[in-house]
Amino acid sequence: MKIEILGMGCANCNKLYQNAVEAVKLSGKEIEVTKVEDIKTIMGYGVLSTPALVIDGIVKVAGKVPKAEDIKEWIK
Amino acid sequence: MTEKCLCEPNEVIIFSCAGSSNVGQIANQAAIKLTHGGVGRYFCLAGIGGHVSGMIESTKAGKMLVAIDGCSVACAKRTLEHAGFQIHEYVQSTDLGIEKNHQFHVDPADVERVSDHIASLVSKRRGLQ
Numbered sequence: 001m002k003i004e005i006l007g008m009g010c011a012n013c014n015k016l017y018q019n020a021v022e023a024v025k026l027s028g029k030e031i032e033v034t035k036v037e038d039i040k041t042i043m044g045y046g047v048l049s050t051p052a053l054v055i056d057g058i059v060k061v062a063g064k065v066p067k068a069e070d071i072k073e074w075i076k
Numbered sequence: 077m078t079e080k081c082l083c084e085p086n087e088v089i090i091f092s093c094a095g096s097s098n099v100g101q102i103a104n105q106a107a108i109k110l111t112h113g114g115v116g117r118y119f120c121l122a123g124i125g126g127h128v129s130g131m132i133e134s135t136k137a138g139k140m141l142v143a144i145d146g147c148s149v150a151c152a153k154r155t156l157e158h159a160g161f162q163i164h165e166y167v168q169s170t171d172l173g174i175e176k177n178h179q180f181h182v183d184p185a186d187v188e189r190v191s192d193h194i195a196s197l198v199s200k201r202r203g204l205q
Contacts, residue, residue, distance in 0.1 A: 008083065012083055042082065045129075046134070047082065047134055048086065049137045052130065052134075058129045059130040061133055062133035062134040062136070063085060064137055
């Protein structure tokens with residue numbers, strides 16, 4: 001499994017990244033979390049609102065910052 | 077051209093049909109004009125029909141959904157509703173007295189008529205919110 005955080009580095013993007021890292025810790029799994037800040041790559045996902053969270057190529061949320069507990073449910 | 081950051085919320089999201097008629101193309105041009113005028117942000121209807129997760133999730137983040145159709149076939153409306161979205165403001169180009177044909181001639185005055193109508197609806201709704 002792979003988690004990508006799409007965003008150009010604003011406060012919400014950083015918060016979502018932190019929440020995703022925390023969710024991975026809570027899950028006890030070894031999952032890679034990476035930041036994607038290049039806007040062309042971001043737009044390649046069809047995302048028009050950031051931050052966004054992508055799990056294995058599927059956008060799970062865009063324009064919002066879900067809590068770590070919510071993200072944990074997606075990576076069960 | 078430099079793309080601006082996408083982290084600003086899209087309060088008003090605009091979808092249009094881009095059908096194979098003059099009124100479909102007028103709807104499309106009106107959506108572009110509204111975006112350039114700062115009324116809202118034009119999103120890709122085909123992305124909704126194609127179940128593109130990025131488009132679907134970006135649309136969920138919007139506060140007000142606007143749909144512009146060319147005619148009573150209502151493809152934009154049907155596509156959005158099929159995907160489970162509630163449309164807040166809506167118009168068909170033909171509702172405003174524009175006659176449908178298949179010659180693709182787009183009169184800028186017709187584009188303005190449609191975009192002015194939607195801008196007025198959005199303004200009224202914003203006043204209510």
